[in-house]
Amino acid sequence: MNIKIKKAIHNRELEALSLLTVIVMWQFAADLLVKNKLFLPSFVDVVLSFLKVIKSGAIYTDLSVSLLHFVIGMFLAFIIGLPIGIMMGWFKGANHVFDPVIEILRPIPPLAWIPFAIIWFGLTHQSAGFVVFIGAVFPIIINTYTGFKSVPVVYVEAAKVLGCMRDQNLIRYVALPSALPSIAAGVRIAMGVGWMCLVAAEMFGVSNNGLGYKIWWHYHLHQMDFVLVYMLLLGFLGLLIDRVFRYYVDDRLLKWRVGVVM
Amino acid sequence: MGRLTVNNVSRTFYKGNGAPTIALSDITLEIKDKEFVCFIGPSGCGKTTLLRIIAGLDTPTSGEILLDGTKISVPDAKRGMVFQEYSLFPWRTVIDNIAFGPQMQGKNKKESLKIAEKYLELVGLEQFKNSYPYELSGGMRQRVAIARALANDPKVLIMDEPFGALDAQTRNTLQHELLEIWRKNNITILFVTHSMDEAVFLADRIVVMSARPGKIIDIIDVDLPHLRDRTAPESNELRNHVLKLLAEEREK
Secondary structure, eight states, rough: OHHHHHSOOOOOHEEEEEEEHHHHHHHHHHIIIOOOOOTTHHHHHHHHHHHHHHOOOOOOOOHHHHHHHHHHHHHHHHHHHHHHHHHHHHHHHHHHHHHHHHHHTSSSGGGGGHHHHHHHHHHHHHHHHHHHHHHHHHHHHHHHHHHTTSSOOOHHHHHHHHTTTTTTHHHIIIHHHHHHHHHHHHHHHHHHHHHHHHHHHHHHHHSSSSSHHHHHHHHHHTTTTHHHHHHHHHHHHHHHHHHHHHHHHIIIIIIIGGTOOO | OOOOEEEEEEEEEEETTTTEEEEEEEEEEETTTOOOEEESSSSSHHHHHHHHHHHTOOSSSSSEEEETTEEESSSTTTTTEOOOOOOOTTSSOOHHHHHHHHHHHHHHHHHHHHHHHHHHTTTGGGGGTOOOGGGGGGGHHHHHHHHHHHOOOEEEEEETTTTTOOHHHHHHHHHHHHHHHHHHTTTTEEEESSSSHHHHHOSSSEEEETTTTTTEEEEEEOOOOOSTTTTTTHHHHHHHHHHHHHHHHHOO
């Protein structure tokens, strides 16, 4: 191959090419090798099903219900996880109080909480949110704690000699901004885990809508093309949420870190 | 006023196994208002510990520190400090770093920024107003750190080897600028250094300390007018004197 042509193929094009190859191979495999819509729906099948889902409007309800579960869980994880992480990182006593409990609860897989979620909250949006919360809260606590533990002493001392003495102010003006990169990383991990918990949280039928719920519903109808549509939707939406978060945090909140060797 | 009295200050640290290390032993020192005092001595002589105690960041095991006759124990805005390592808040722009002190004194945002602009001008970094610390060179960062400490209008400025990490050229420039600032602002400056040259160039008095236990072995008055010629015979003579003191101490 000519070197010039090689150079002309930019990274973007390579990426597009890679995706295209997979799609073509998929279609080929489904049409010519598997020849069974149940085992492997083809790309075209999935696109057509996707259009049906859009046309019927189901997708909008599913998206909003899933996002509702996700937002309930993430919001609770943040407003509960952040203060606990801050207290553990800043006050030595608090660490000893919270740490044993957290260390015991943390290894329990979030999905193991589903029975209690149902008993406590019933088949409601809150119980799905609760499972997302369990998945998301620990990464937030732990990264906030780590971020606060690693605040350089010199920043705290500099603030003190500038007249910033109270814990409340030191946390707000020094420790929190200093720990922000670590907290942001924790929230990102939490969103990833929370998103994964979503499917399981919805499968026990808290609502007749939702991306996770629909996967099981279509599975029971053996409509695997629809199952694949919802799987891909979960993938794309997860990616989108991560990108938006990263864009916002890196470009706005953490721009002071540009140039820091990572 | 910025008259400091150090009364019989001792500081003992205890290691993990309980073994005591005497960092400071019975230090007594009187520092006049508007005086420029340099502290010099070998590593581990407790000069940094003494300054940290004066700043309120450490507590003496015994003894007391008085500022204008009033006992001090915790940090406050009357004593500013410039650290050896870069201590600017990396998440704040230059101007917001300088405005931090006034803000903590309860001044509103607008007022704080106005004060900050004044001190930014004093250190000549107006064009870096909205830069983040990572965008500045080492010398500029220490200039901002000085401006930040001064923005609280302290009576005493405590400087712990502030120019230690800078190259010789930048160091000389900053020494000149510091003298200028000291003259303009009527403050007492306590300055820890490793450099004989720096002490002789800057100080009204040089406090020479020895290690283990940290104590004062001599206090030298420098009766030379500013700006001093670094290579003048008087400067050399002083440097020799201090060097000899420290060498004798080492041989003990």
